[in-house]
Amino acid sequence: MQLRPALVYVRTMAVFVAVWWLVSAWTANTVLLPSPRVVFEALVDLARDLELFQHAGISLGRMIVSLVVACALALPLGFAMGLRRGFDEVVDPTLELLRPISGIAWIPLALFIFGVGNALPVFIMTYAAFFPILLGTVAGVRGVDRRLVDAARTMGVPRRTIVMRVVLPSALPALLVALRLGVASSWTAVIAAELIGAPSGLGYAVEWYRELLMTPQVMSFIAMIGVLGYACDRTVRAVAQRFTPWAADEWAR
Amino acid sequence: MSDGTGRIARGLALPVALLVVWQAWGVASASPRTPVPTHIVRAAIDLIGSGDLPLAIAQSLGRVFAGFAVAAVIAIPLGLAMGASRAVERNVDPVVESFRPIAAIAILPLAILWLGTGTPAAVLIVAYAAFFPIVVNTVAGAKRISPTLLRAAATMGLSRFATMRTVIVPGALPAIGVGLRIGMGVAWTAIVAAELAVGAKAGGGGSGGIGAMMFIFYAYSIELNRIVVCMIAVGLVALVLDRGLRAMMRRLMPWSAP
Numbered sequence: 001m002q003l004r005p006a007l008v009y010v011r012t013m014a015v016f017v018a019v020w021w022l023v024s025a026w027t028a029n030t031v032l033l034p035s036p037r038v039v040f041e042a043l044v045d046l047a048r049d050l051e052l053f054q055h056a057g058i059s060l061g062r063m064i065v066s067l068v069v070a071c072a073l074a075l076p077l078g079f080a081m082g083l084r085r086g087f088d089e090v091v092d093p094t095l096e097l098l099r100p101i102s103g104i105a106w107i108p109l110a111l112f113i114f115g116v117g118n119a120l121p122v123f124i125m126t127y128a129a130f131f132p133i134l135l136g137t138v139a140g141v142r143g144v145d146r147r148l149v150d151a152a153r154t155m156g157v158p159r160r161t162i163v164m165r166v167v168l169p170s171a172l173p174a175l176l177v178a179l180r181l182g183v184a185s186s187w188t189a190v191i192a193a194e195l196i197g198a199p200s201g202l203g204y205a206v207e208w209y210r211e212l213l214m215t216p217q218v219m220s221f222i223a224m225i226g227v228l229g230y231a232c233d234r235t236v237r238a239v240a241q242r243f244t245p246w247a248a249d250e251w252a253r
Numbered sequence: 254m255s256d257g258t259g260r261i262a263r264g265l266a267l268p269v270a271l272l273v274v275w276q277a278w279g280v281a282s283a284s285p286r287t288p289v290p291t292h293i294v295r296a297a298i299d300l301i302g303s304g305d306l307p308l309a310i311a312q313s314l315g316r317v318f319a320g321f322a323v324a325a326v327i328a329i330p331l332g333l334a335m336g337a338s339r340a341v342e343r344n345v346d347p348v349v350e351s352f353r354p355i356a357a358i359a360i361l362p363l364a365i366l367w368l369g370t371g372t373p374a375a376v377l378i379v380a381y382a383a384f385f386p387i388v389v390n391t392v393a394g395a396k397r398i399s400p401t402l403l404r405a406a407a408t409m410g411l412s413r414f415a416t417m418r419t420v421i422v423p424g425a426l427p428a429i430g431v432g433l434r435i436g437m438g439v440a441w442t443a444i445v446a447a448e449l450a451v452g453a454k455a456g457g458g459g460s461g462g463i464g465a466m467m468f469i470f471y472a473y474s475i476e477l478n479r480i481v482v483c484m485i486a487v488g489l490v491a492l493v494l495d496r497g498l499r500a501m502m503r504r505l506m507p508w509s510a511p
């Protein structure tokens with residue numbers, strides 16, 4: 001019984017590849033739609049040259065840097081907003097004014113400020129990851145059972161300890177959901193940012209090979225973007241399952 | 254404990270303070286290009302008065318609605334079929350899940366290759382972006398229907414089609430609504446990204462839309478004030494789309510007010 005979903009998966013993808021092969025044979029144009037075999041060969045070549053992994057490593061590195069920055073900004077702010085009503089009332093309207101402006105819309109202005117290079121994609125991704133992480137943190141902190149906090153306070157536990165030992169553990173599942181959304185939104189943003197304003201990375205590579213009309217390479221890099229996006233999501237989910245086993249149901253799928 | 258006006262005053266304090274600091278900094282830097290609030294207001298009046306900004310927004314919105322309609326027409330029936338039938342889900346899910354992690358903007362180079370730099374490519378990107386949230390939410394909605402209702406329908410001898418129409422579709426509607434709302438947000442982000450990228454990579458081929466407009470202000474007539482106006486417009490449109498869909502859902506499905 002364990003093997004059957006894998007078999008179904010293989011069968012579906014085999015049908016997909018067969019249809020792709022038929023359509024590519026019908027169009028008979030390697031630039032418009034190369035056959036699966038040509039794309040696979042291009043993928044192997046790119047992997048052997050390590051070009052695929054170099055660009056992927058650059059994009060991943062940028063994502064990790066910007067996630068760290070986004071967390072460093074959003075977590076303390078989210079805790080402060082969740083714990084103190086007064087602070088929330090002061091800060092929240094400003095953030096709600098900024099939030100509808102997507103990270104992508106910052107690209108032209110950020111291009112002017114940072115120029116083409118590493119700083120631009122990192123800025124755009126940090127911005128894109130910041131809001132999901134912040135909102136999730138605020139909601140998670142607010143969702144902590146009041147009685148737990150009150151009980152700790154009755155027992156004379158200092159405020160710092162309450163935050164670290166009561167609020168943080170019960171908000172952790174929500175924080176990890178927020179992190180997962182942040183990862184997804186920053187991964188989308190990195191491709192756009194690199195496509196427009198970076199001299200390296202997966203987004204840049206896709207556009208570079210399109211200009212050369214080397215479609216098999218374009219498709220290889222697109223596949224890599226998908227694989228890495230999936231792997232990032234899986235990693236966050238695995239981390240969440242490991243560190244918050246009591247909330248495992250939410251991560252079942 | 255605080256009355257309404259006090260809360261509003263506290264909420265406005267920070268934005269107003271930031272605007273004042275921004276204006277002061279801009280005046281102090283004494284460069285005519287530095288965007289400052291007063292220049293931005295003037296740029297906004299110019300852009301709206303000349304009709305350029307409304308036209309660009311209308312172009313982008315047209316593409317969003319076209320792509321969104323394509324996505325909804327494909328994703329809702331597919332999602333319902335996947336949610337209602339285990340066999341369909343098992344067979345189709347691998348393809349959906351394989352493509353879902355690929356950001357819409359990543360397939361832009363392919364879209365340009367196949368359809369050129371005009372509206373069809375933009376519509377394809379939007380449709381691709383909006384497809385996944387809609388299909389995933391529709392499947393979840395169709396699956397969440399109480400088995401009791403399905404068994405009752407089966408007991409009463411309803412055909413598959415009648416079950417779909419009278420039990421599954423109404424039950425899944427709220428989740429479909431959520432999917433449409435998320436899909437619309439993603440679609441709007443995707444169109445801005447697509448137009449920006451086309452503007453950047455197709456040598457300002459004049460494909461129109463607000464994203465292309467922003468890129469022209471960046472690359473050809475360095476006007477930062479106007480870029481900021483476009484950014485604000487992007488945010489406002491996103492907000493209006495989201496609120497509008499929310500209000501529509503509440504109107505159409507009052508029982509599931511989110």
